[in-house]
Amino acid sequence: MVILREGMCPGLDEALIRDLRAADIKTVEDLVSSDIEEVAQRCSVSYKALFAIRRVLLAQHTAFPVSGADLYEELLSSTAILSTGNPSLDKLLDSGVYTGEITELSGGPGSGKSQVCFAVAAHISFHLKQSVIFIDTTGGFCAGRLLQMLQTETSNTQEQMEALQRIHVSRLFDVYALLDCLYGLRGGGLQQTSVGGGSVKAVIVDSVSAVISPLLGGKQNEGMSLMIQVAGVLKTMAKDFNIAALVTNHVTRSASGEVQPGLGVSWSHIPRTRILLERVEKSAVFSPSGLRSATLIKSSRQPCPIKEELNLQWWSRSQEASSSGKRKLDETDS
Incomplete structure (x- = not known):
């Protein structure tokens, strides 16, 4: 379901949104499936204007058939x-x-989700x-972590600053602000x-569950x-603008006690690829604190599950970062 919002199409202004909601019409589905003549009378708006709005919304939100050959050609030409x-x-x-897909990192507190996001941003x-x-x-978010990662790549201060300037950060703390941000990016913000900083190749949301899970249940x-709605705009933005969407998710436990990604079954269909990050408990006193277990639990390209040992300190492996113990970037990671 897509909630009706001001500006979705010409004529759909704040006053009409308010009248439609009073008539218990809150989503695009509600409007396109309703009796337009009856709604026009209840909302005191012309039938012609409401019919035009309905027609535009149908064009925007109705899927059109595409051949498999066309989709394959598009995949070959656009995916990076x-x-x-x-x-x-x-x-x-x-x-x-x-690019063109949503990739998810799920894990509990301290599993390394944020550090991986920082590292991917710095690398790109x-x-x-x-x-x-x-x-x-x-x-x-911590700019200091990004800078430390970049310092392992180059000692040139100007190159470090240029790389930091290509990472654009937004701090948002509720789902409505997130939606406004994503719609703004899709509508021209990207x-x-x-301009002046290379094209946008990735959108990272750390964390998508933090603003959604409190509203579920x-x-x-x-x-x-x-x-x-969040899933829909992320998917269309990734596909239409040929960018990679990387999101993080919390974890829950199933009835049998098994760790699994949060947000439920409905969300599980959204990411094309899902990786579960977990801490690795080592008996050795001096085992690397950045060691994690990374398990591929969903993929359209590889069999699942596949497990790899992931060293978070790989991204800070030089300039004595890992040996000094002073740059353990994962210690406060969420």
């Missing part, structure tokens, strides 16, 4: 693979994150010279961000609707 910079993670992802910015949109919904359907 963006390396994460970590061989173990790239192996799980079949070479890296793919520095090595590909492309821009990254980083949406922080938890307040956990092109504006690309109970008898309210609004949370589910908002979740599907």
Whole structure:
């Protein structure tokens, strides 16, 4: 379901949205399936204007048939693979994150989700010279971590600053702000961000579950609707603009006690690829604190599950970062 919003199409202004909601018409589905003549009378709006709005919404939200050959040609011409910079993670992802798709990292507190997001952003910015949109919904973003990662790639201060400038950060703390941000990016924000800094190749949301999970459960359907809206705009943006969408998710436990990604079954169909990150408990006193278990639990390209040992300190492996113990970037990671 897509909630009706002001500006979705010409004529759909704030006053009409208010009247439609009073008539219990809140979504695009409600409007296109209703009796337009009856709604026009209840909302005191002309039948012709409401019919035009309905026609535009149908055109925007109705799927049109496309042949498999056309889809395959489009895939070959548009898909790019963006390396994460970590061989173990790239192996799980079949070479890296793919544009046009949503990739999910799920894990509990301290599992390394945020650090992987920082590392992917730094790698794309520095090595590909492309821009990254980083949406922080938890307040956990740290520019210092990014800088430390970039310092392991180059000692040139100007190159470090240029790479940081290609990472555009938004701090948002509720799902409505997230939707506004995503709709704004899809509606022109991506092109504006690309000016002077390389085209946007990735949108990272850390974390998508932080703003959605509080709205789920109970008898309210609004949370589910908002979740599907977030998924829809991420998917269309990734496909239409040939970018990779990387999101993080929390974990829950099933009835049998098994760790699994949060947000439920409805969300599980959204990401094309899902990786579960977990801490690795080592008996050795001096075992690396950055060691994680990464399990591929969903993929359209590789059999599942596949497990790899992931060292978070790979991205800070030089300049004595891992040996000094002073740059353990994962210690406060969420």
